[in-house]
Amino acid sequence: MTKESSQPAPSAGVHRVVVIVDENSNPFELGCATEVFGLRRPEIGRDLYDFRLCSPEPRTLMRDGFFTLTGVAGLEAADAADTLIVPNRPDTDTPHRPAVLDAVRRAHARGARLVGFCSGAFTLAEAGVLDGRRATAHWQWADSFRARFPSVHLASDVLFVDDGDILTAAGSAAALDLGLHVVRRDHGAEVANSVSRRLVFAAHRDGGQRQFVERPMPDLPDQSLAPVLAWAQEHLDTPLTVPDLAARAAVSPATLHRRFREQLGTTPLTWLTGERLALACRLIERGELRFETVARRSGLGTAANLRALMRRETGITPSAYKARFGPQAP
Template identity: 45%
Template sequence: MNTAPHVLAVLHPRVALFELGIAAELFGLARPELGVPWYQFDTLLTGDGPAQAAGALRLASDTGLDALDRADLIVVPGWSTDPEPPPAALLAALQRADARGARFMSICSGAFLLGHAGLLDGRRATTHWRHCERFAALFPQVRLDPDVLYVEEGRILTAAGSAAGIDAGLHLIAQDYGSAIANRVAQRMLVTPHRDGGQRQFIPAAYPQRRSERFDAVLAWAEAHLAEPLSVARLAERAAMSERSFLRRFHGATALTPMAWLSQLRIGRARAMLESGDATLDDIASACGYGSAESLRAAFRREVGLSPAAYRQRFRMRALQA
C-alpha cells in the first residue's frame, strides 16, 4: 500500500487502559523491521479534559472530533455499558465515517458505542459474555452472537473481550499486510498467530493440564506431516493413546478438536504459499494435505472468506502498492 492506514482509537472518559494498550501495541508500535509502511496511530478523547484510567492515571490528547473524518480504521477499546447515549456530535461523526467507508473495530464493551451510533443495526456482532444480556436489551436490532471471539461483518469487526481484541487485530493486520507479517507481529507479542473468530469465548478449562513431552512430540510430528492424511486414529496411535483419551487430552491442551487444529495449520500453510510464490493450486493442495484443488478452494473460502486466487491477487496488489 502506498500510504500507511490511519488508525484512530476513540476513548471513553474513563478509559479502558488494557484495551487501549492492545490497540496501541497492534497498530501504534513502530515496526521498522517489517519493511512496510506501518499504521499511523492516534487517540481521540471524547470527554471534557483528560481521560481517567485505573490508578489515578490521566490521559490527554490534542486530537479533535474532526479526526474521525480522516481515519481509515476506528478502534473503540471499551465503552460504558450504561444506557445513556454518548454525545450526539460523536455519534454523528461516527455515522459520517461509516458513510464514507471507514472500517471499525471494537474490543469488549466498545461494541456499545457502535451500537449507540446505529452502526450495528441488522448486523452480527459480539461483546464480552458478561455484557451480552445488557447489550441485547439496549440494541435488539443487532444480531448478537454471544459465544464467539470476534465477528467480522462487512467493514465492522467486534471482539468479545480483551484477549479476543488481539486476535481480531491480528486478523485485520493479516488482511492489510498478509499472514506472514501478522505472524511476525504475533511472534513479537508472544501470542498465538491466529485464533479463528468462531471459537467459543468461554473455555471451562482455562488452564489446561500440562502436556507430556510425548503429546507435544505428536503435535510437532503432525505439523511436519500436514501433506499426509491425518486422522484422529492415526494421531492417537502415534501418541500411544486410545482415541477417546487422545481427544480429551487434545481439547484440554488446545481448546480445539484435532481436525479443527489441523485445518488452521493447513490454511495457514496455504496462505503462506499463496503469498510467497507461484505454486499451482494443485501443488498447494498437495503440500497442505488436501485431496484436490477443489477441496482446498472450499476450505479456504470457508476459513478466509476468499477464493485462493482472489487471496493471491489481493496480496500481490498490496505488495505492488507498498
C-alpha cells in the same frame, strides 16, 4: 503517551487506524490496538498502518483513574480514519457522549471500517450502526446487551465477529485475535504471522471459537496441547488424522477432542484444517505458483480442495489471493 505534535507524518496511501479514547476507557484494549496497529515494523520493511489516538477532551481519565491520557489529537481526527476503533469501558450503562456517537455515525456513513473491542459493541449499538447486524460482546454482558439492543444479532459464544465493515471482539484478549485477523485480511497470512511472532501470541484463533466462559476448574488440569500442536505443525504435509494426533499425545481420540474443546475451543480436525490453510496462504505469499504443489505441501491434497477451502474461509480464490498478497502484488 506520545504527543500529537511529535507523531510522524502519515505515509501516503497507508491505511489510517484511529482509536477514540473516552473517559473510563480500558487501558488493555488500547494497548492491544497500539501493539497491533501502532508499532513500526522494521522486520517487515514497511509501515502497515498510520496510527492515531484521539479524544473528545484534552485530558482523558482512563479506567478507575489508573492514569490520565493527554497530548493526543482531538475528536476531529476520527473523520480521517479508514478504520475507526470505538471506545470501550466497564460501565456499559452510562450513555456515551453525543459527540463520540456522532463521530462513529459519520465514519460509518462514509464507509470507514468500524471496530469494537469487548464492550465496544455497546458503543456501536448505541450509535445505531449495528441494527440488523451480527456482533459479539463479552459473555458476562450478553443478557444486558440483548435486552438493550434487540435488533442486533449477538453471538455470545465466539471470540470475534467479522461482519464486513463492522468487526467486534468478545473480550480483552480477543482484541488481539481480532487485531491479527484484521492484519491478515489487509496484508495476508505471512505478515500477520510476523506480527504475532513479535507479540508472542497465537497467530490464528478462529473467530468461531467459543469464549472461555466461567466454569469450575478441574481438580487435575489436563496436560497442555502445546507439544502435540508443535509436532503437528511440523508435519502438515503428511496425511495426519485425529487418531494420529491422539496417539502422539498418548491419549484416546475422545480425550483429545475434550482437551481441544477445553483448551482451544475447537475440534482437532477444524484446528488442523485451519493450520493447513494458513500454511497454504504463506506458500502462495512466498511465491509458489503451482496450486497443486501448494495443496500437497500444506496437506490439503488437491488444488480443487485448496480452492474450495480458501473460498469458504477467506472469501477469495487462490488466484485472487496470489494477486493480492503474492510477491508481485502492488
